[in-house]
Amino acid sequence: MSDSSDDDVPLARTNGHASAPTISKATDRAMDRAASKARPAPPGLSIRNGPVAYDSMEIDSTPNGTVKRKSRSSIGQSINYKDGSDSDDGAPLAKRQKASRKDESDSDDQPIARKNGGKLPPSIRETGDTSDDDDEPLGTHLAKQKADIEKTAAKEAKAIRSSAAKAKKATPKKTAVKDESDDEPPAKPKKRQSNGVSSSAKKTNGVKKEDSDSDAPIAKKGKKATLKAAAKATPTAKGKATTTKKAAKFEKEESKDSDDEGQEEEYRWWDAPKKEDDSVKWTTLEHNGVIFPPAYEPLPKNVKLYYDGQPVNLHIEAEEVATFFGSMLHSTQNIENPVFCKNFFNDFKDILKKTGGAKNESGSRVDVKDLKKLDFTKIFDYYQDISNAKKARPAAEKKAEKAEKDKLEAPYMFCKWDGRKEKVGNFRVEPPGLFRGRGEHPKTGTVKKRVMPEQVTINIGKGAKVPEPPAGHKWKAVQHDNKATWLAMWQENVNGNYKYVMLAANSTVKGQADFKKFEKARELKKHIDRIRADYTKELKSEVMADRQRATAMYLIDRFALRAGNEKDTDNEAETVGCCSLKFEHVTLQEPNTVIFDFLGKDSIRFYNEVTVERQVFKNLKMFKKPPKEDGDDIFDRLNTTQLNKHLSSYMPGLTAKVFRTYNASFTMSQLLQELEGNNEKSIPEKIKLYNDCNRKVAILCNHKRTVGAGHEVQMEKLGDRIKGLKYQKWRNKMMMLDVDPKLKKKKGAEFFELDADMNEEWVKQHQKFLVEELKAKITKKFEKDNEKLQSEGQATMPEKELKERLKPVAELEAKHKKENKTKKVEAEGKDPSAEKFTATIKKLDDRIKTLELQSADREGNKEVALGTSKINYIDPRLTVVFAAKFNVPIEKFFSKTLRDKFNWAIQSVGGDSTWEF
Template sequence: MSSASSDDDMPLARSNGHISNAKISAADDRALDKSASRARPAPPGLSIRNGPVDDDSMDVDAATNGTKRKSRSSIGKAVNYKDDSDDSDGAPLAKRQKANQKTEADSDDEPISKKKNGKLPPSISRTSVVDESDDDEPLGTKLAQRKASIEKSAAKEAKALQAKAKKATPKKAIKDEDESDDEPLAKPKKRLSNGASASANKKANGVKKEEPESDSDAPIAKKAKKAAPATKAKAAPAKKTPAKRGSATPKKGKSEEPGDGEEEEEEYRWWDAPKKEDDSIKWTTLEHNGVIFADPYKPLPKNVKLYYDGKPVELHVEAEEVATYFGAMLNSTHNVENPVFQKNFFRDFKDVLKKTGGAKDQNGNKVDIKEFSKLDFKPIFEYYDAERVAKKNRPAAERKAEKAERDAREAPYMYCRWDGRKEKVGNMKVEPPGLFRGRGDHPKTGTVKKRVMPEQVTINIGKEAKVPDPPAGHKWKAVQHDNKATWLAMWQENVNGNYKYVMLSANSSTKQEADFKKFEKARNLKKHIDRIRKDYQRDLKSDVMADRQRATAMYLIDKFALRAGNEKDTDNEAETVGCCSLKYEHVTLKEPNTVIFDFLGKDSIRFYNEFTVDRQVFKNLKMFKKPPKEDGDDIFDRLTTTQLNKHLSSYMEGLTAKVFRTYNASYTMSQLLQKLPTDKKMTDAEKLKLYNDCNREVAILCNHKRTVGAAHETQMEKLNDRIKGLKYQKWRTKMMMIDVDPKMKKKKGAEYFELDPDLDETWIHEHQAFLVEEERKKITKKFEKENEKRVAEKERPLPEKELKERLKVANELEAKFKKENKSKKVEAEGKSPTVEKLENSVKKLEERIQTLQLQSADREGNKEVALGTSKINYIDPRLSVVFCAKFNIGIEKVFSKTLRDKFKWAIESVGDDTTWEF
């Protein structure tokens, strides 16, 4: 290990914080050991309690082209069967921490939850996992042991892979090994003790400097780093999808409307295509039709006004448009009632008023708008709300015609020609103007998002292609031909100054290939993981502060899936942090080895978690918080994300901190799936439950969790009502058997015909009323559709008396239920009912009940776990494909249509091969 740089070589400390000593003396180490608690440490490597790490309850900002999710309140205990699988969470927004407000009562040993008098997030001990034995061993201990076992397996496998590769690698090729991810490193590059390569800045061991952020999350246009070559997956034999009869593969070349109105073309199987010599060149030819701009503002009717201090005011059309942004969203109370949202909006609104001549009363006199509280947006909201209701209630034919018109208008922009191939564009629409919402506790929420004009948009297109025409009277900001970029258009938004890009869709070959490379990089990490872990475990005790900080950060990132984090401009951005940018106030220590993290993470979502860690890691964090450090000071003051990633790349080309999240999730899933029992008698529902149990454990061990959503309880009530409804139907079917053959009661026994204990008389009456009402709705809806069709075909609509006649069926059902409740007998239904037919019906109902009960248990187990986060972003999709092949279950049971398109490469390349391993 090389020595640390001297104090003379160290850069000057930043004036706004206290800096740790460059070297750690043996005396300092011993002092911390003496102060250690005698309490027995808990098993390391486990999250004890989990907070709101994945809050989906926020309205996704239009800039992300996401869907708007709403949390739903409970509807009481009324019978409800409609299974609205809304995965939104309704956790309250975390309050952004205020720096430098430390009081004398604050202590490193006092949990943050006590400081804030807040309710602790749900405990992990209530979360369902794969196997729940009845022994007395705590669940937390079992999970920690399982995680340790998986890490031992990883180390063993890494050594085997290294030995195999070393044996197969010729001596003369050793010097070139580091240039490829496909081969293990025979010898690591010489690293300085601070983790940088030998050619790195000698001062890297010093104080954390204001370095550029890691480019791992930077836009493609800004990345200068050469992409690492990827390992080609074990692919099934190439299968060419035959074109439809009469179709022809379009020729490469110019097209006035790329991808529009073209015949079906041969599928491009990029995973079977030859590997490119220059991976940085993304395309050779590129054609597209530009972007779709937001519709122009439509002024309010003359009778709809903004009111100030009880009186209507006249506004310039620009100011009126901004007023409608706020007025139209009064129903989004968590936004419009947020003081920060109100403050930012009012500031921007006043700026627009000043620019456009201000507000006037009905007599033309100026109105000085000074107080937000005196503004009344209700008339604007009522107008837009009425418009929404009217739009929703339009005839189906009118809605269909509007959709067809919109689709025809957007069709030319939906596809582009990428190297002659038809590829779908992901977001061809420029985001509309409105109010920025952000996620979490963003400081700029409520800020006006200005309308994007063509003069702000840069087009990226092939040199030989026709440049799309901008809207009449406008021009593009610039046109470029950058074949190393994958974006088609770009502009800068005004709120955060971020660049927005029009990219290809998630199922495009370019995006799929990027996914493939991500997972291949994680697969390659398993060859080096044992050495990386051994090194950072050794450096946890290093006498060089920079090395010890780096090792501690690597431990937290590897064990608990913390994001590396980058420094932010807190004046203009939300104060979000990650591991390397943690501040003094974000970490609370509780003896003997519990660390409590509480900070705003990615997307301004509060990260609250308690971790049990190795005693040495606990001791190190205590050292990093040693006085005179205080609120606002960096924990890892001698480490940046850039330095950390540079150190990691010395083990493996292209390795960064975020690869650990993918590796840990995929490797853990691989280990769990290999241990699953293969029982041929299992139903698909039982197989799917096994898969979800593995996914759930990955989420727990890799810390991909969420709070219980506000809608969860309502969803469970609905699902429970569906199960009870089937149980009631099963009981009625059994009673029909007695009606067909009275001897069945004696033959089957009275117990067979008893009512399920879950069904009480009150619930049955509510359920019967629900069934009658559903029948009425069904009849009425069918009647209305028939009339719409008749009107469209210029036929006379059916009279109302026809509807009344049809509704008699519902009335008869209601009378039938009343009779059954009174007589306790059920008449057999259907054509020629027999005992055999009814027994078959009972069997089918029991299967449906079992399937729903499995779903119910699955959802209950998932309420604190974000399965989607792991499955979509971190678990190699080929593992899911192998599971489906091994258990003979349809891939559609695991992946939705969208995910099947996104992971087509995984499905096609693995096929039915059950031997593929991560």
């Protein structure tokens, strides 16, 4: 039994409905007697194939696509340079706020499934999804596979520790070096700390927590440096001078050290010796700051906002805010969202009040009280006309504009980091507009104010030239923090988040962060069996704090739940994770089904049904025991900080989020090892094998997404492409008959028949499509040639040239008409022969097979976020090893952007197909 003290763990934060500090054996027995005698389902897998969508916005639809993830900035009213990740939640439990009890029709605490008559997605049992190789349901099949993988993990962990112990024993004592990852317990147990971790657990784990290796900005140190105001000059002239000066400096440096850019020696940091002080990120740092968005251009006098049918005049600030809403009337998902409209209108009225209000043409004040009476149509039409005009510009004009834009941005795109040229990621300050948010964010529609230089802090090397702020402005501060990896920082007004200018995803710093993340997950391999054994034992602990912690660890490990942070519910969306689950977020169905329904990361709905071990089900039932009610915390004696502190006793730097990376990578490693003997398959087949493994990882680790609105349309188009190739195949067969009619008897009449999924009506429709496609292709080529002639100052071709070029269209139409009438296809091409047509049919068969594999892949991926797993949780070296072992180009799995991001993985593993996670 643990000796955790209740004094260190606050009671429930809401209504005073706290869980008892201990669980008596009598209570356990009473709950067992009351339990249903129904046979529990096998634990460990989602049983509902629904939109578990906390990752749904981060998925690419192509095998090698990239995704953008929004940064998780820390939230607060005072500046904080610490990482705002799951593991850095230091708020006391006593300060965790309960969501206020609202009217049921408008409550954020109400289970999402009950809102608006929300229909739940079908379960696996309802859809009848089965595995490819037998009639066993896919869920059951994967649950067994997951159980086998966990057994393998336990064996590997014991083998690794045994090997390490033997190696240490064989090492002479004189030269023995302390290994931080060694699993030998210390001679004396540590004193129990105030995080609810038992002394027995400390004695068993015996690992001293290491300092964080986070790359997040650290707290400010020393005095804040400020710049004096720039010399008086007109903004336009000064701005141009500054830009020209920076561009000239950049061009000079480029010509000096980048003439042979492609031949520049690559910095192989993964081969470099480890720094003694890992907290120091750079010695020298030079950069040119940030680019601010252009100033607002007022509307023409004839473009007005209308209120109650009458045009109104606005102050320039109010007019700009009006254009934010007016320019997005086409975005119905926003302007038809009541929360979006309400927040915008409240902010708009505040701006009107601040700037003197709206006035009619006679100068009298207009009292704007109703958003429905505001007419933004003229503003929308004005911006639509501008957009259409931009799209219709000649290619040469677009090219010239892009060249000018590139020239302006060139000085900001790269920095000098310890003398190396590194690409900067987001050097543009976000323009003002309306905050969209993700999911059901309560502040959607709020006005994002323009960021001024006076809000921006610059981080740069001491000896480097500080970037000049725009004319008439100054920076908020300039500092020289070499333990921070950001170049500039400011606070936005909507959520109070801090925004950072960081290096690009393919930079050394980002690569090192990824490398550390995956190495930490590999380190977890050594300890996973002990961690699982410990929390399984503590699921029956008599100490409530220990039992809650063990249950949370089970859910995080088995179902990839995020740990969760404390939330400021007055200013933030009611988003939760495992440790902050509330009473209404968890529904229990006997004998061991748990339904999660809450807003997860980025306010995106997490809905999932899972089967759990009976003891876990019993514990959750106990944690929800009356008098607890909606708004009360499930884990009222646990928070993320305590959980991560406990985990660090097993392994330095271990936090809850490492489990997601470990489970995805280890599972993928095991699945890929099972693919031996498939090297003779074609490249498309090998790609599908990889994607099948990736899909299993996504399902097992619960990385799902909602089915995209365009999925069915995409699948239909892909099906049409396949049928189109089958039609070409049929035409080639008919041409074979044209050159050798005897083949019909030799090969049989069936060989020359149309496929079952095609009929004469479809053939006619497809022929019409082919005619239109050819016409569009010729017309587009004609227009492009004319644009080129125009850009070169030459006379353009007349319309009669287009008519001449379109003659093949009429010929194709006539050919189809004749074929449909005669039921014969004349042989085409030079020296046609049955052998040539047979070779063509073989090529078409290969293309059809490839597209059918792609079709099966896409259909299988429609509810699974492959990109989330592959990009963020599966060690990229596993993909590199697969590509090397099966002779598949890495380009088939990683786009150019991802190849740059994971260059360290590609280079460090190279062609070594023996590397293991």
